Amino acid sequence: MTNGPLIVQSDKTLLLEVDHPDATACRMAIAPFAELERSPEHMHTYRLTPLGLWNARAAGHDAESVVDALLRFSRYPVPHSLLVDVADTMDRYGRLQLLNDPAHGLVLRGLDRAVLIEVAKSKKVAGMLGAQLDPDTIAVHPSERGHLKQVLLKLGWPAEDLAGYVDGEAHEIALRQDGWQLRSYQREAVEHFQAGGSGVVVLPCGAGKTLVGAAAMAQVSATTLILVTNTVAGRQWRRELLARTTLTEDEIGEYSGERKEIRPVTIATYQVLTTRRGGAFPHLSVFEARDWGLIVYDEVHLLPAPMFRFTADLQARRRLGLTATLVREDGKEGDVFSLIGPKRYDAPWKDIESQGWIAPADCTEVRVSLTDEERMRYATAEPEEKYRVAATVHSKLPVIEALIERHAGEQVLVIGGYLDQLHEIGRFLTDRGTETPIVHGATTTKERERLFDAFRDGSLRTLILSKVGNFSIDLPEAAVAIQVSGTFGSRQEEAQRLGRVLRPKSDGRQAHFYSVVSRDTVDTDYAAHRQRFLAEQGYAYTIVDAADVLSPEPPGGA
């Protein structure tokens, strides 16, 4: 019996004891094939999934090394059937290959004839395959490359895509590293992407995903289409590219609701691409507008479902996905794998934080006691109204004010989901002498830019954000975020909001993340669900009572 740091569970999760002396070596050994699911303070949970094992196989690891890592670090005997299962699963990847045949174009080749026959007989691939060229090769309609990969993954025989990529229209792009350089993990991420050709890079918010994108563009040096969640995020990309690369204003175009420019580097929003008019997508022509050499997907986990369909037709172009988390609330992780590509790089938040690249955050939950009147209103509310009633109670207002006062002199963001409440907070704070504007969906882009600029240069100390705050907006100086209401405990939302304050500060200050919740209501339950995600990411929550925040004595909880 060895005394390793790893415990293998029968449900194919792996528990890693963090404080064990061999923990680091073990993490390095299992990271390629196991997905980090939770990383609370003592025991990290990894999961063995077919996708994870195939990701590892795609990256060149074989079953033997996986089994060896499990046996070497496991504390207790590992069930034989699990090892057999791992080997079997990994063996399934690459039995089928998508190749470019000089004579016949795109073909599906089976290294195992039985698998090829099994797959070809499946009803799901009907219409995707062409003629059988020889016993091991079947022609594939080039238009079905993406769909076929999707279906093969579902059938459990993921194909290795070796058909290569078109180079696209060459365009000189280089990084301008004057006074800064790529961080080590960013460089690694780009290298892994370059080796694989297509794939997803997973980095936490604030870890500089934009730079990874820019570096990838410089590597490929071809015309690039960048897909982002909204216009503001697009402008940030533009600003960043202008500052960090040799690209000039004229070379970067914006394709959004307001402007329709096609330039060597074009930034388009998901929203405009998925706009439907009369049942058709009028803006799809963007994909054919140029011979793109690289397509960058920002925030892959938010990629709308129709985008998968478009992406299925773009399999011959290099694709880079950027995201903070592969967790999709709709469970379409498999489509990301087959259509954009396997995960190429992943670094846990806490590791990057300990390297000093993102600001350490201090998470606090402030529990507000309701007044009797509010309790009565909550008790008699309709079930579907309960969360709204609990989240928008007036008792939260003084707490928010006290928190802002506590962090006087720092940049504070107040983030909420209900517009009425946000307006109320704005009025409340403005009445108390602090000018506090609101940015929400109806705010014009121009006004938003003005407010964000004011916030960035420090002339505006406090800003209220509605759901637009969930998407990538770069406000690096925000050191304090106060969350007053959310979307029913969405884990993704929590990650995004925390990301707002995780950008590294110029003076290395501590970042603070507050959740103000109503005691003994569904608000607390949802908050518990959201913070579970953060606790799993290694952020311990402190819970304090509103009375401690409001009391004039020096605060004890924060």
Place this chain on the structure above:
Amino acid sequence: MTTEYAEHLRTLPDDDLGALLRLRPDLITPVPTDVTVLAARAQTRVSVARTLDTLDRFTLEILDGLRLTRDPDGHTTSLAAVVAMACAPAGGPEPARVAEAVGRLRARALVYGPDDALRLIPTVDEVCSPYLAGLGRPAAELDTAAESGGAVTALVGDPAKLRRTLLSAPPNARAVLDRLAEGPPVGTSTNRSEPVAWLLEHHLLVATADDSVELPRELGLLLRRDAGPLGQLHPEPPEVAAPPRPVASADRAGAGQAMSAVRHTEDLLEALHDEPAPVLRGGGLGVLPLRRLARAAGIGEPLAALLLETALAAGLLGELELGSETVFLPAAGYDLWRGTPLAQRWAVLAGAWLAMPRQPGLTGGRDEKDRPLTVLSPQLERAGMPAARRAVLTALAQLPPGTAPSADELLERLRWQAPRRLRGRAELHREALSEAAELGVTGSGALTGYGRRLLDVGHGDPDADPLGLRPEAELPPEQTPLVTALAALLPPPVDHVLVQADLTVVVPGPPESALAAELDLVADHESGGGASVYRVTAASLRRALDAGYAGADLHALFQRRSRTAVPQALTYLIDDVARTHGGLRAGAAQAYLRSDDEGLVSAALADRRLSALQLRRLAPTVLVTPFSSGRLVTALREAGYAPVPEDATGAAVLTRPKSRRAAPRAALEPQPDPLEAPGLTEPRLLGIVEEIRRGEARARAARRAPAEVRAAAGHPMSSLTAVQAHSQALAVLQQAVRDKAKVWVGYVDAHGANASRLVRPVSLGAGYLRAEDDRTQTLHTFALHRITAAAPAD
């Protein structure tokens, strides 16, 4: 012949006779009365077949050699002859090996007589294949059978012509011949292909039926010039190619598998406890519940079927009638089992698995009537399964420790050890091997050290220690060699946990039973295996509070068990749940008493005449009583109050006085006189008469039969059980067929009546006895299962 064999047995020294009985234990159930009976029984087909089943391939090959070397009329052969035949070809076995094999046959009394005049008991020919050593019948016999007019005999009688014909055979015809020469010598060809047609035409093959052909023995021997008349002999068991690996790695892999088998069994039974599954009408567990259980335990359905069957055999699972339906539930022994250490739990499962006469692998298939085979149903009963499991494990144990043969290699070895037993049962053995792997009896394909101990369980010799004085007989279940061997490989139980901020509780190893019980109550189990992960939720804490824990107890529990600081989130959660727990109170009361007048309510509560009602004050204006509202109202009225009863909606119930009545009764009606109508019709009277006459005839017939036949025919005066009497009857009949002697046969006729007859048996087979009745000159057919007794007529 029979007497000669009996004489041989009679002259055996006591030791040899004892050895024979040890090798053929079926001869002594029941204990034979004398050597004649023993001899008759030793020659019965059942007994001979059972003995042949235990013999290895080489011994059977030598037995074929003995049959082949018998001289045509005297039925004797010699050791020298068979040694010469077996050892003649190059690469044949050592003569000593052949002598050993003959010794084995002799020890089992299948062969007797001196070395130069060996005799075989005739039953061997009845039981063994007619194609001895894979050779066809002699040409003369074939000619008679195929009515080919002696053409084949003529051909084989002329060696020069035979050789010429053989040499002129086209190559594809020669290939057919060579294949048939290797054995078996019979082939079927539905569409007479060209080579077969050529061979038939030249009388090298004989058509025995429309679509089958047979190679004459003489020609087969000629074609076997190089390999020898007996074909290729197999004096040694087949080798295993895989080199032995360290036993420790097999042990580790097996122990991991054993742990997960126990864990999965627990998961399955817990899932069954949460939602009991109904027993199907024909017995067994339905397809959908099995799927549900397998999903709940996170395993495949075949493994779930195996573990459920094992749990049933281990007494962990049972049926219970719940209301209108019967359901499967964890049995009472389950809780006891869960409390024992991991190794002991596994030992119980493994022991039950080894002994259960069931084949879980059939689950999901269909039987011969196309009905689905479901797990836990009677259709999965397979009597051969325990023997197959033991055979597989024993074969593994005979290999050097750590050897991991492939399933095919192992089956080949088993086939060599007992070819007759494995015939048609290869699948059974293959399944037993995969079951052993799933349960962790084997690890990485090799038998584990503790798996070897499993074979010893229940196989100690009880006579060696009749008083149970040896220390190992007294061992408690947790200290048997099997359990200690496995326990040394398993992680030691831990008594502490790690509590984390995401409210998970991790036990880094198998929990102590006390810790497991605590955690089961206060947290929900999330994942198991080497470690256990639990999650604390508001619901799980509420469950603990309901079970009697106070908030402070929960804090203390986590403080005591946790190796790390208890996170604040958990402290808050416990406080929150404990605070709201019991905020609402519910209870039972039969009736209430309410009034807007607080004073009046207090008066009723204080009234001593109402103390029998056990009134209790819930609120200033509400009292409750455990008695019915009717009694409450009556008592209040008697005490001089003026209450009005209310219904469930609070409306006043108004009543009027009602007269009391007894239960309704039916009035009597006139009936006819029972003595007036006798009801004896003519047909019924005739029936009774015939019944009497038949009884008379039966009595006359019975009087003639010997006492033991009559005794067996319904009068339990015999000392033998019905089964023993029946098998004895069969032995008598087989002997009578051989001796063409008359016997008394007692049987049960189609009407269920007992009868006996004096007949001369002609043949015995396919479940029927055919016999001549000398008196009526007719041939009778008796179903064997109807025969109750048989006795030779003197």
